[in-house]
Amino acid sequence: MNIAITGLNNVDSPGPGVPVIRGIRESKEFTGKIIGLIYDSLEPGAYMKDVSDINYLIPYPSAGLDNLLERLKFINDKEKIDVIIPTLDSELYGFAKLSSKLEEMGIKTFLPTFDQLNFRAKDKLFDFAVKHNFKVPKNLLATSISDLYKLSDEITFPTVIKGIFYDAYIAHNFEEAVGAFHKISSKWGLPIIIQEFVKGQEYNVAALGDGNGDTVGAVAMKKLYITDKGKAWAGITINDPILIKLSDDIIKALNWKSGCELEFVKDEKSNEYYLLEINPRFPAWVYLAVAAGQNLPAALLNLAISKDQQKFTSYEIGKIFIRYSWDLITDIRKLEEITVKGELING
Amino acid sequence: MSNYKVFDNLAVSESGFLFSPSTGESFTLNPIANQILHLLKQGETINQIKEKILSEYDIDESSLEKDLDDFINQLINYKIVEEK
Known part of the structure; x- marks a missing residue:
């Protein structure tokens, strides 16, 4: 079986491609080839040992879906792709749009629908959560800097300023909020989300929804070490039935199809979980779920090819991941290969 | 003086390393603190x-x-113990 996977940007804010591949490779059922689809010729996963077998450059989403489809047709002619697993937030709308065309090419996916992607989007999350009675921090939206000024009386500090796809800053006063607005909007566009700051510990859940309202598996993790970008650099699996039940309920409310990451904060005062985000793909720490006994990436692959997949019912508590960086040494010829030909055979 | 109950799911090792599986928090206890918690x-x-x-x-x-x-x-x- 030939599986194409994106998100090999294993950098300081890593994409989930490498751990997804690691999970699939560890599945006893998997035999085949892993094709890395990369946006940048220096994505580390393309050079790492035992990750992808071959890599192809693909165009950024901003180049348009026609360009992406053309490139995928070219790659498919050479590699006969069975399944594509996109793992990055910003490309999911495009791949969801292309899924029927990919199906015609013989390529399976296991992606959320357009509506599902929209309901959980950062600018719509508040309405979704309120509708289904999930606790959620209050949310304001600013589509321009003058909006932010108009909202100044409504904002209480500290507050969280978030981009529509990525990035978040805690602002302690209005000046910091303006600074964060400019920083995020210049990189990720508008609107900007101004989210109430809820003080407490952060907990995340990696999960897989079957698209019919059921959760195939879910693993909860407490962040032990958080980088200045807010990413977990170390985390531990925990056992909180309330959190897992809450995750199941959210996946049911969305009929979520595909992998996801649910982000929560446990309010220090009330001890209740507030839903911060629903990321529409596995997290970069998904290998912790695999190590704890739920191979969610391999399960997603099974669902994509309509193979029977049992639900996971438990996982090991107290498993820890600690992320590290490592300077991989390679040769100029490899960079030349991927830059000039757009292809790189690994190893 | 009130009496206290340790939350059921708490794991305490002999070395005094304490892990709360529901919150993911861990602590180290000195020998006397460890004895008291046990x-x-x-x-x-x-x-x-x-x-x-x-x-x-x-x-x-x-x-x-x-x-x-x-x-x-x-x-x-x-949140390691609560009043009985």
């Missing part, structure tokens, strides 16, 4: 614990009461 886990009352510590260690009652009170309040704060 005694609380066994269901001993604060008075029973006080007597045991006084008989085993060279400490006066008022200092022990102050330290014990301080320790119990920390345990409550970290």
Whole structure:
């Protein structure tokens, strides 16, 4: 079986491609080839040992879906792709749009629908959560800097300023909020989300929804070490039935199809979980779920090819991941290969 | 003095490493703190614990009461024990 996977940007804010591949490779059922689809010729996963077998450059989403489809047709002619697993937030709308065309090419996916992607989007999350009675921090939206000024009386500090796809800053006063607005909007566009700051510990859940309202598996993790970008650099699996039940309920409310990451904060005062985000793909720490006994990436692959997949019912508590960086040494010829030909055979 | 119950799911190793599986938090206890927590886990009352510590260690009652009170309040704060 030939599986194409994106998100090999294993950098300081890593994409989930490498751990997804690691999970699939560890599945006893998997035999085949892993094709890395990369946006940048220096994505580390393309050079790492035992990750992808071959890599192809693909165009950024901003180049348009026609360009992406053309490139995928070219790659498919050479590699006969069975399944594509996109793992990055910003490309999911495009791949969801292309899924029927990919199906015609013989390529399976296991992606959320357009509506599902929209309901959980950062600018719509508040309405979704309120509708289904999930606790959620209050949310304001600013589509321009003058909006932010108009909202100044409504904002209480500290507050969280978030981009529509990525990035978040805690602002302690209005000046910091303006600074964060400019920083995020210049990189990720508008609107900007101004989210109430809820003080407490952060907990995340990696999960897989079957698209019919059921959760195939879910693993909860407490962040032990958080980088200045807010990413977990170390985390531990925990056992909180309330959190897992809450995750199941959210996946049911969305009929979520595909992998996801649910982000929560446990309010220090009330001890209740507030839903911060629903990321529409596995997290970069998904290998912790695999190590704890739920191979969610391999399960997603099974669902994509309509193979029977049992639900996971438990996982090991107290498993820890600690992320590290490592300077991989390679040769100029490899960079030349991927830059000039757009292809790189690994190893 | 009130009595306290250690939350059921708490894991405490002999070395005094304490892990709360529901919150993911971990703590290290010094030997006496470890002994007190094990005694609380066994269901001993604060008075029973006080007597045991006084008989085993060279400490006066008022200092022990102050330290014990301080320790119990920390345990409550970290949601390791609750009042019975």
